[in-house]
Amino acid sequence: MTTSSVSKGCFVFKPDLKKRKRTVDIEEYFVDADDDCSYGRERFSICRSLWEKIKTDTEILQDELNKKILDSLLEFIKKCTSSFQCRSDEWSCLMRASEIPTAALVLGVNVPDHDMTFQSLSDLLQESVTPFAVSVQAKECSGMPKSNLMQKLLERLMGVRVTEEEYEEDPSLSGVPLQQKRVSCSIGALCQWYKAVTNVRKHIKFSPGKYCSLENDVLQCPPIVVIFKDFEAFNPHVLQDFIFICSRYIQELPLLLVFGIATSPCTIQHMLPHSVSSLLCIELFQSLSCTQHLATVIDKLILTAEFPFKLSGKVLQVLVNIFLYHDFSVRNFVKGLQLALLEHFHSQPLSVLCCKKKHALLNAQKLSHQHLEMLRQLPSFMRYVEAQEPQEQVQLLTSDKYVKEVCQKLLKDIRKYHKNYYCILRCLSSLTSSLPKYPLGKHIRELHMSCLERNIWETNEYESAIQLLRLLAKDELVATLKKFVFVLSQYLYSTIPFNARIWFWNKYTMLCPLGMHVEDVSEGITPLGKDLQKKTDLFHLQKTLLEMKGSRRTKKMTPFEMLKNEALDFIDCFVRSHLSPPELQPLHEVCYYSSSGFLRQHLNATPRTSIQTALSQPFYYLQNENLKTDAGTVSSSAPDICIVYKLHLECGRLINLYDWLEAYATVVSGAEGKDPDSEEYGKVDELKHARFIKAVSELEFLGFVKSTKQKTDHVARLTWGGC
Structure with missing residues (x-):
């Protein structure tokens, strides 16, 4: 806007209301460029309700x-x-x-x-x-x-x-x-x-x-x-x-x-x-203790089928590691969980289905064509399509109506999977949490993270746990199975067959009276073993032992051992049926958040790395074209602390202050435009000396160097490597 006037005056320019910056609501951040393609407001509403919960x-x-x-x-x-x-x-x-x-x-x-x-x-x-x-x-x-x-x-x-x-x-x-x-x-x-x-x-x-x-x-x-x-x-x-x-x-x-x-x-x-x-x-x-508090929070918020939002094994590992190795703060753990929730609903358009069953099925019916195309591109859904018959594959790839029906069925299946998963997870944890050396972990969260990553029954730890269960004494095994029965009875909503529960209960009730007393040990002794109990001389004893060694007779199993094996085989069958990783479930991307790198970047701060990057590459922070150099070099016009830091990377464990000062003065003289052949080039004056001392003091404050008593004119380097 300009004015043309001969005389001086005061001119008023009214603001352009069309260019005025509009205040953006929070839910607007969940809306993409194509509003028809993303249910941004619905996702924000679901995210806010889960956040409040x-x-x-x-x-x-x-x-x-x-x-x-x-x-x-x-x-x-x-x-x-x-x-x-x-x-x-x-x-x-x-x-x-x-x-x-x-x-x-x-x-x-x-x-x-x-x-x-x-x-x-x-x-x-x-x-x-x-x-x-x-x-x-x-x-x-x-x-x-x-x-x-x-x-x-x-x-x-x-x-x-x-x-x-x-x-x-x-x-x-x-x-x-x-x-x-x-x-x-x-x-x-x-x-x-x-x-x-x-x-x-x-x-x-x-x-x-x-x-x-x-x-x-x-x-x-x-x-x-x-x-x-x-x-x-x-x-x-x-x-x-x-x-x-x-x-x-x-x-x-x-x-x-x-x-x-x-x-x-x-x-x-x-x-x-x-x-x-x-x-x-x-x-x-x-x-x-804060660890008990964390176990309660994980138990109520993560290890439950009632909460639709889930964390992958790597994301949960990041949050637990930050808790155990940094602050022991349950409050910060919950903030990390909330950050994962917010990022999941912001970055995943199909998270509109991550809600309660009734609303999820209703939202699945209202999915647009763009949403259905996103659903078809999910890796888990693509694997599901490949496993179907050719005729059904055509319908899944062409018919939107049929995909909506299949989507509702898959959402019901993944909820059924979660109900059975958490039931068997707690049952298995009740069996193995008291075993020697804790092969599957002392806490249920450790077992949960192992089950999220791979088939738990294919690991050596699981085989060790089952073997230890088979070696337990009778009273210990009965007490352990009692915990299993108690946990199984708490999950009435799970879809585990009722006849299977009754079968295991019958086996448990048959084990209890057998485990309360010790059977006669002579029942399981072979005839050769009975011969050892008789009085004999050295010749007959040696003959009997050789016969026992060469014989292939097997020990007769007692009724307790038979019931024990049947019960443990039943538990193993349960584990193989219901503890498969969630990545094998179709549409698991809807409710599982797996971007562990994002959480690690925002929650696990690395100040030393940031400081070293700023000192070695000041261009990225100061945005000065004169500071832009090749990798491994530093501009002579960079800040003094950057020059001093770059020079100290070329030294060993002990740094001679005088040599360090002369190298600094040489670099700074180049920035001042002095002739390299002149006598003034690289000369140390009072100003350069003061600037150098200030830069070294700043490096000492940041923890890169320290004074040493080995040599009075040297400083010790405290860090190694650089960006």
Whole structure:
């Protein structure tokens, strides 16, 4: 837009509404260029419902797993509160000793999961015990060591937990807005505020819409609970001063402390000297291990036929490896599962069929011609077509109506497969999880990943497990088969034939009485064996042994052994029938996500590789054409740290700083355009020296080099190889 005017002026240009950027809804990202070809909004709706189900189920599991420890913690807090109200002998002893009731909550090293636990604890405290529950973190109290923690405590108690109307009931505080109140940062101010609130207020506001009367016996004097979320990260001197000051006011304030510990209870002794730790009356609370929590999440979300979305063996292995070798965080595991869910529905147009059975069959009827062509191109469907008769192959490749009918049948078959698969998987895990050396894995997830990759009955581990089952003692075998029968009885919805269940149950009931006692060993002894029991001389003994060695007589099987073999053969038949890999099932691509590389790239960060790529190839990050060079070389105009990094790759374990500096000065002189034949070329001046020292310091900070005591003018190289 231009203007032509002789005189100066102000011109207004109205914006072009057609070119204004339109706000894109989330579901628009699921819609391809051809809206008729992809049911983007339907896929987004299904993905969102499954996402919410994952979130809801994990929260419920978290509450169930933490229920025991949180209930114990609440009982401890209520007990201490009652002692303070009644001034019982227990609290009197604490007051005389100036001890503060303290709960040491050991949660484990899965730090990302701690927020959910502390949030649940705070909610439970506010609902049933006290509104004065304050959570603090080390990063919030890193300012002034002696007053910042107390300042945070007072601000959250007086400014957040108490409303403005409650202050107006106190004549000394009436007419002063909440934002303008200023209280001295001291424990004495906290005591005055607590007395004023408990004496004047008749109702305490716990959370929006929830009130609790002070006339209740439990809340006559509600305790002040201070939760230290990351106890190990706090400055020890800050904690020592805070505990020492609070112990002086334990007779006036019902203070309780909660230490969130990630490592070990011994951390309290390491951080607090005896003179301070003796002021705490500590009770230990141990949470459930994160591995047990992960097993429960996998059991409820992955090893179930009710959840339509599935993970391939490699994808599940990536998520489990990140959990076991990086953070032990179940929360991050669930986020990885959600990322896989989102990517599957975004990248797979046929994921519109990955939903409940009723909706999947309905969506299969509404598939468009483009969708059916995508379905015909699926590898599993192509294998299914190749296995059919020639006449049916023609219909599958030409008739859309017939393909829709077959698609509905295949969707029913894959759901039937999942019901039987998870039933037999749990039955087999119940048999093999207690065997010596765990040939098929100690956890069911290990057996599940093995079954996803190949035919489990073709592996050496499976043969070893069956052989160990055959060698079990009678009572152990009966107890193991009892677990199998119990798990099988839990899966009534599976399509395993009822007569097969009855047959196995009859065999099990016949084994039980035989396994409860030991038969007469003489029943299985051959006549030659009986001869050994008679008195004989050396000549006859040698003759008898030679006859036994040369004979081909087989041992007669006892009734127990016959029933045992029949039962184990029955289990082996079940495994071969129902534990085939899902890749053999037609249309498994609809519900299985198999892009493990995508998850590994987005979840398993490799900072060292990224840093080395940036230092060796700065062009890809800075987008400067002058930095574009051949592989193995670096531009002289590159940043100093890139030049220094490239030069250090040419050195050995020890790097001479002076030689390194001269090489750097030579490269930089080329960037300055100096004549190589001149005396100034490659000369080290103060500016180059300072730039070099700065670049080396940055490399040391990144962990590529370190100073060494072997030679004062050398540095040691810490990494090998480069991009």
